[in-house]
Amino acid sequence: MLKNYFKIAWRNLVREKGYSFINISGLALGIAGATFILLWALHEKSYDRFFSNSDRIYQLWSQLPVDDKIFSFEYSPEVLASSLQKNIPEIETATSYVPIPAVSYAYRDKKLNLATAIVDSSFFKVFDFDFAQGDPTSFFQNPTTAILTESAAIMIFGTTDIIGKTIELTDRQLLNVSAILKDLPSNTEFNFKILLPWNLGKRLGHVSDQWDSFEAETFILTREHAHTAIWTQKISSFMHPYKTDVAIDLYPLPLAKRHLQANFENGKRSGGKIVLVNSFILVAILLLSIACINFMNLSTAKSEKRAIEVGIRKVTGASRISLISQFLSEAIILTSCSGTLALLLIFLLHPFFNDLTGQQIYLPLKEYWFWLSYVTFVLFTGLLAGSYPAFLLSSFRPVQTLKGSFLSLKSGLSIRKILCIIQFTGAIILIIGTSVIYQQIDHAQNRKSGYDRSRLIYTSLSAIQQRNYPAIKQKLLTDGIASSISKTFAPVTDPNAIGNGYTWEGFSGTGTSSTLFVTFATEADLLKPPEYSYWMAAI
Structure with missing residues (x-):
């Protein structure tokens, strides 16, 4: 019986090539996107856990x-x-x-x-x-x-x-x-x-x-x-x-x-990067949900063509359980094809994803747990995506479907409208969120920072270079390699010294202050008039 279910399901998918292509490609993109995000989240949560203790x-x-x-x-x-x-x-x-x-x-x-x-x-x-x-x-x-x-x-x-x-x-x-x-x-x-x-x-x-x-x-x-x-x-x-x-x-x-929970507020841990990781996990769930809802909507849109088939099979003695099994078999075959295509996309796009994240995220193709998790993930997606169409189509009454009056059933159509609203709402949220994040990143990269980034060089000095710094500085200026050079004890973008215990005129404390001051030491040439757009800071 199970073999017959899959044989009929495969024939239906082959016969409806356009429908199958749209559903398979849509689910494949959703599964691939969600898998990439979950692999990144798993990578973030695995930091320093490889030590035995x-x-x-x-x-x-x-x-x-x-x-x-x-x-x-x-x-x-x-x-x-x-x-x-x-x-x-x-x-x-x-x-x-x-x-x-x-x-x-x-x-x-x-x-x-x-x-x-x-x-x-x-x-x-x-x-x-x-x-x-x-x-x-x-x-x-x-x-x-x-x-x-x-x-x-x-x-x-x-x-x-x-x-x-x-x-x-x-x-x-x-x-x-x-x-x-x-x-x-x-x-x-x-x-x-x-x-x-x-x-x-x-x-x-x-x-x-x-x-x-x-x-x-x-x-x-x-x-x-x-x-x-x-x-x-x-x-x-x-x-x-x-x-x-x-x-x-x-x-x-x-x-x-x-790595993920090292933010402190008034002496207590208050989250950290874990908030971002959990947010992206929600994005992965939303992305996969949109793909599943798209599958449901396409399946219910074909209900008119499948209604007569359901009516005839019920008249000839088919039970509702057998019909549900048939439609779920079709969904599992379709999601298996989507999962295979998604796996191919993951393998091809993995280097580009690493470049995008700036990390070397491991693709565990040789690990048994990955394949077990992936197959379970695909089967769960198939059951989730195929459950509503299976229960909806199997609920049609034979007399009404054979008379062509099954469209009077409003329950399925109303749920379909809800699913469409959820799908488009989720898509709009993702588009708006992506646009806002892109604009924020673009602003951070291109905002005015007070110096010309394309002409700024920072380098660390060794002890020998420290001793010969005046000669090095003079040589670079004389040869026209640099228009201005200054030495600091830290990068301008990362001052790494703080201190307390300072006193000042009018100070009425006990000799030490509880206020922290960020300290930064530099030569006189660090700040130049506007006509000078290049300088080099060295530590």
């Missing part, structure tokens, strides 16, 4: 009172991790991670600025990154070593077979490559190409033993079955005895929430 890893955020509110930031003292591990038994391991946006490296005639991080000996006990070659044993024993990612090895040496080779750091510090890490996955907040050991960081001045230095990101790995309320309370006020000028609390942010 991700459910027990927390990042410690610093919180201090500012203007009667609580200000939260992700940096903490470099000495915090070792102190926590010694004093709080619920912590299995604690590690400090000091990111440096760019460090200059040289190998033969190559000179590159690469994202670098300084890590202590507990780093790989907390984060089990995959090694392509070597291990971190000698890395922490010798302060003149480095760990490179595969991409960094290719950029510097042109190969990954580089264990034992030497690269030159700023100030002519030679580093031996002790291990190669596999490239970091795209779904991680960590962003480094080279790792340097803690002792070398101290020697270079990037690591301090003072509690007033907030340059590190501190992570802890709690013990299994540790009582959350107990260790959270201990951590909260841990820094009070060490920093007496202001009471700084610590907030443990779960690693899995670091």
Whole structure:
């Protein structure tokens, strides 16, 4: 019987080629669009969950009172991790991670600025990154070593077979490559190409033993079955005895929430990018719903042609269940064709989607869970899209349909009108939303920013370049390469220094203020009269 259902369903679809093409292509576009959005949402929600102990890893955020509110930031003292591990038994391991946006490296005639991080000996006990070659044993024993990612090895040496080779750091510090890490996955907040050991960081001045230095990101790995309320309370006020000028609390942010839920308002987490992700999931549901409603409307529009077939089959003894099964079989065959076409579109458009999102979203074609989920998704879509037409067409009464009076049934037609209203309303919402978002992005990209973006260059300076900065500046100006040059300690678009404790004339406080000030240091040539439209900021 089931085989007969599918045979009749296939014949009906082949006979109605125009109807089948419109329905299949419409559903395929809806399924492909929804799948892309859901893959992106899944990618966003998977950030840093690939670590084996991700459910027990927390990042410690610093919180201090500012203007009667609580200000939260992700940096903490470099000495915090070792102190926590010694004093709080619920912590299995604690590690400090000091990111440096760019460090200059040289190998033969190559000179590159690469994202670098300084890590202590507990780093790989907390984060089990995959090694392509070597291990971190000698890395922490010798302060003149480095760990490179595969991409960094290719950029510097042109190969990954580089264990034992030497690269030159700023100030002519030679580093031996002790291990190669596999490239970091795209779904991680960590962003480094080279790792340097803690002792070398101290020697270079990037690591301090003072509690007033907030340059590190501190992570802890709690013990299994540790009582959350107990260790959270201990951590909260841990820094009070060490920093007496202001009471700084610590907030443990779960690693899995670091990417999407790291917005704070007055000391409490208040959403973050998760709002955007959930909004796009709703868009995917809306997109798929529109495609399903379009299928329903096209199917019910054909009800006049199918009514006589229903009447004859009922007269010859067909039950309503058999008719519902027949129409659902047609819907499942159609959605299967749509799913196959959607899968082809996903495969072809995947590189363009990655370019659009700016991320390397993994297409898990080799994973069984993807195919199981996709087949379930397609079958559910077929049942959802085919349910209303199946129940509507099977409800026709044989006498009325054979007389041609089935159109007097108003219930189906009224539902169809509701579906049309929902479909067009959803489409209008998507069009208006897309237009508004496009205009906002266009405004952000093309608004007046106070400088000519096409002629602005920013670069980080190494220690050697810092010492020779006056000569470099003079050379660039003399040769006409630049019309104006200025040095700052941070990019103009990202001032990264804040401070408090300032006093001023008429100040009546206790010697320290709770107001935070964004500080920015620059040379005199940063701001130029309107006729100068080019300058370069260097740190």
